[in-house]
Amino acid sequence: MELRVDQLAVARGGVTVLEGVSFALPAGRGLVLRGPNGIGKTTLLRTVAGLQPAAAGAVSAGAEAIAYAAHADGLKATLTVTENLAFWAAVYGTAAVEYALAQMNLLDLRDRQAANLSAGQKRRLGLARLLVTGRPIWVLDEPTVSLDTASVALFGDVVRGHMSRGGSVLIATHIDLGIEAEVLELGPYRARDGSQSSAFDAAFGGDFA
């Protein structure tokens, strides 16, 4: 399944931050988004994932092909590792809990409450959720925050495995995951002079003497 983004403009708080973003992400490939803080990586990823409407342009893959993971892991502190994963597996209608636990090296921690996990372990559990969704396109926002080197390597393996099975990955990150991926610099797509979205300018841009 190919993810195609066409002339996309995204807005944060009513102000367009990126415009004219176009790329195609074929099955089995990866794309890394780069750019300084505040340029709108998170906004772009949320728009691609269907959490907010695009200011202009289109995202071709339906939201039902995309699994999204952000800074917050959506873990429930009072549930165990297995319970957390089993919930998402049930929501997505898959049975991949054991496989996901093994892949993210969580088998030893399976009966521990999420509240008693370290930050890195929580992050691994959050990423294990991607494996139980069974969705082909992963949209990841800074997935390696609070992971140590070994866990980053582990996660890199998981992403490579996903790509080798025909999945694709759109990822915003500052570090090298050791995966084969193209890089998209977002700098050139910064909206010109912090302009308002065009519809808003047409409405509120005039002379209100």
Add this chain to the structure above:
Amino acid sequence: MIALLVRDMRLAMRAGGGFGLGLAFFLLVAVLVPLGVGPNSALLAKIAPGILWVGALLACLLSLDRLFALDFEDGSLDLLVTAPIPLEGAVAIKALAHWLVTGLPLTLIAPVLGVLLNLPEAGYFWLVVSLALGTPALSVIGAFGAALTVGLKRGGLLLSLLVLPLYVPTLIFGAEVVKRGADGMATATPLALLAAITAGVAALLPFASAAAIRINLR
């Protein structure tokens, strides 16, 4: 869907506090009112239906601000919106879970508090019936208020201001059923209206709540 219900129930049980707090509040209302209005049992019997309904309503309100806020803070609301279950369904399920951990226990404990307030004997049956029929509406309407205020700091107070006026019809018909039941009058009309409100809000409001959540997450 069932997984969501099971998860929410499990969370409510393990968090401990939220489950008992509403009940304790309800109990406090039933204890404080007689202390405030005096021990005259005829007066208490007269106002018991209203006090019990207002107490149940406020107890319901207590835990509403956590209904979506917890999921919003830890990011699982984002994940639920992108999950393959319709958000309207998820909202309805979460309201159902809220009812199971607040409305249902309130309904079951209400007769005991009726004793404290000298509720006439004929009223107990109607108290349980009206709360069982009416409290689901309180949870569903409350879920709408929680959806409107999900991303806000200090949402709790605003939530009460938004939700309490919406509770007026449910409160009026619910308390009316008990009042008439206690007086030995026919209860069919207010009971039917109460059931109609519950059915109507359960069918329609989740759509508005889901829309509000989507707006708040953008």
Add this chain to the structure above:
Amino acid sequence: MMPELGKYAGAVLGSYAASLGLIVALVAWSLWRSAKVRRTLAEVEARAAKAAALKAKAKKHG
């Protein structure tokens, strides 16, 4: 000229005073806010125009 209001004078005069008071307060508040927003907007517009002119000038020379 003043009509004989009889024993209800308090109620009638009170009603007129309360209503007109509320209306006048609302109108005054609306006018005050209108003037304030209008003034602030004019300031910010002037600042924005100045910044734009500076930018254009810099472009010409650079």
Add this chain to the structure above:
Amino acid sequence: MSLWEYANPQKFMQLSRWVLPFVAAASVLCLVIGLAWGFFWTPDDYKQGSTVKIFYLHVPAAMMAINAWVMMLVTSLVWLIRRHHVSALAAKAAAPVGLTFTLIALATGALWGQPMWGTWWAWDPRLTSFLILALFYLGYIALWQAVDDPDTAADLTSVLCIVGSVFALLSRYAVNFWNQGLHQGASLSLDKKENVADVFWYPALVCIAGFVLLFISLVLLRTRTEIRSRRLGALLARERMG
């Protein structure tokens, strides 16, 4: 030329700048004539005495309190369906006006009720309904205040306005059921004007016109302010981004 063109803020600003002075002047004129006529040159009612003069404030305020909510409902729907910013801002502008009219109706009702029913406040269905309406207005205004992003606030308040309208109707019905009330029936409706003698009816009509025009001019003025404030917010956001 379509009506929707005036939904564009610039078009609206141009038109309203021209219209507002006339509407405002007409409203002042109608209110002065209607209220003076009612206050000085109408006889007392044989039953209610001079309290009948409260009628000229109470009834128009009560009518406009409801009409303001209906107008907010319509503009909220227009915003949700057609995304015209002016529509959402007009709803925001109308809410405090509607609340003020509701408070006038409540205050004059209490002052009128004291000599007529012997009590300042009775849990009469109409009074109770207006009290609930005031709560709806308060919640709506509070939600506008609480949400930072203006488009999000417009969306959320529109949803609240629609749901609130349904519940306001339900409450009206419920309150009627709950207490049949002391209040006289609707004393003023266009097809039933025989309820009220002509001497009272004509000045009341002028007063109603005055309240309608007052509502329109206040909403125009406040919508103009809201539009300017939106533009101000946008300019400041642009400045911050450099």
